[in-house]
Amino acid sequence: MSSASELRYLASHEWGRIDEEGILTVGISEHAQDLLGDIVFVELPDIGKELDAEEESAIVESVKAASDVYAPLSGEVIEINEKLLDEPEIVNNSPLEDGWFFKIKLNDSTAFESLMTEEEYNASCED
Amino acid sequence: MVDFHGWSMPINYGSQISEHVCVRENCGIFDVSHMTILDLKGKDAEEFVRKLISNDVRKLNELYEGLYSAMLNDDGGVIDDLIAYKLENGYRLVVNCATRGEDLKWISTKAKNYSVEMEERDDLSMVAIQGPNSSEVLSNCPAPIVRTLESKKKQQGVYGNDMFATKTGYTGEAGFEVILPHDLAVGLWKNAIKAGAQPIGLGARDTLRLEAGMNLYGFEMDDSISPFECNMTWTVDFTDEDRNFFGKEALMRMKKENKQYELVGLMLEERAILRQGQKVYFDDEKNIEGTVTSGTYSPTLKKPIALARVPKISAKSCYAEMRGKEVFAKIGSPRFIKEGKEIFKERI
Structure with missing residues (x-):
């Protein structure tokens, strides 16, 4: 079983952190914010939206490029980090904590185990 | 690096x-x-x-x-x-x-x-x-x-x-x-x-x-773009009639034909950055269009800005399509900041 604070990843640089109620907090990795450079805009999904796993769910725009953020797993959006709309630099400063994007109520919380571990993700970044 | x-x-x-x-x-x-x-x-x-x-x-x-x-x-x-x-x-x-x-x-x-x-x-x-x-x-x-x-x-x-x-x-x-x-x-x-x-x-x-509204080669201009179309008219000196610099004859012809495109500045109030090559439109049917040459988030103005090569018409605004939405831009001078101060002049 994974610990409560453990982060799991998608190869496309999103992380997810699950709590005991099966709610997944989603953000982008330290490596992703570094690649993007200064982030200037964030677009978030609507609360209540049903997302499929690996569906485009948010947009992050940096000085360099606009990128899609994918939902790691399927579920309903129950909360979004509205602070990012006015202070997108939070994503650069704290990608794994204060810079979270949205929370989803997972359809199947056991699917969390199917995501990449930090070790697997780091290895995929080196390829 | x-x-x-x-x-x-x-x-x-x-x-x-x-x-x-x-x-x-x-x-x-x-x-x-x-x-x-x-x-x-x-x-x-x-x-x-x-x-x-x-x-x-x-x-x-x-x-x-x-x-x-x-x-x-x-x-x-x-x-x-x-x-x-x-x-x-x-x-x-x-x-x-x-x-x-x-x-x-x-x-x-x-x-x-x-x-x-x-x-x-x-x-x-x-x-x-x-x-x-x-x-x-x-x-x-x-x-x-x-x-x-x-x-x-x-x-x-x-x-x-x-x-x-x-x-x-x-x-x-x-x-x-x-x-x-x-x-x-x-x-x-x-x-x-x-x-x-x-x-x-x-x-x-x-x-x-x-x-600052300064051109970057390969963005605002290249060898198919004349100085008239990239805000470089001021760098062409016709004063000495006997000076036959390369390209002069072609420019004289263009002057007679009346140039069709010009470089303008775009300012957006929305959360979207226009990027090089993106089209901007002036009419609902999208018959009249221009092209973004450079676009960025302006750290000084804290909003998106762009330079675009557009038809020489007196429009005050244009729009782009981004992620399925129409994004509007004000048209003005192709320069935004000088010595720390805003100098962008919107068309009125």
Whole structure:
């Protein structure tokens, strides 16, 4: 079983952190914010939206490029980090904590185990 | 670090936006040694340079003074933009590194009928120091001759102690650039840092020049774009009727036909950045369109800005389609910031 604070990843640089109620907090990795450079805009999904796993769910725009953020797993959006709309630099400063994007109520919380571990993700970044 | 036309260069040293703000509010230093430096010397140097570029170097009153210009092909397209500096026995051209190959080929072919020698100065580095506090760095410069630059006007320069220093730049701020041997460049760099300058990467160099409304080759212009279509009309000098610079005939024809496109500035109130190549539209049917040449988030204005080549019509706004939505932009002058202040003029 994974610990409560453990982060799991998608190869496309999103992380997810699950709590005991099966709610997944989603953000982008330290490596992703570094690649993007200064982030200037964030677009978030609507609360209540049903997302499929690996569906485009948010947009992050940096000085360099606009990128899609994918939902790691399927579920309903129950909360979004509205602070990012006015202070997108939070994503650069704290990608794994204060810079979270949205929370989803997972359809199947056991699917969390199917995501990449930090070790697997780091290895995929080196390829 | 990125490979920039064969040069390993930093996009940013830390945060690109912080570097940008540093140049607007304090002082930044850029390693721009990738720029190609060409010295043209010989009996016919003046005659040749007057033929080679669209602006007229006869305007240069002082030694070491610089003149911004286009170098055109026979169709009036921009082969490159450059600064020509007056030397004792010729001219120094600082041209883009992205176009180095084409430039060298064009210039050496055209120089054949003139008594002029071209020397590429790859023995020299180039450093730019820009920002409201750049005068601090200047007054702390160990080379006395460089310190005398203080009394010079914009575009003017000094030369001595192996250093060629001019009041030029690519940021819209006060500042200067120094061309000097590689070993001296290291010392100048360290000294500038000590005097308060912060290193600035390519990323901020691009957003600074875009806010200032300065062109970037391959974006605002290329060899199929005339100076009239990229806000470079002011660099074409027709005053001397006997001066037949390359591209002049084509430009005269275009003048008669009345140019169709122009470069404008776009300002957006929405959270979306227009990028190079994106289309902007002027009518519901999308029959009338223009093209974004450069777009970015302006760290000074804290909103998205862009330059675009658009049909010459008096529209006040246009729109782009982004992610399935229509995004509106106000149209105005192709320049946004000068010396830290907003100078964008919306069409009214």
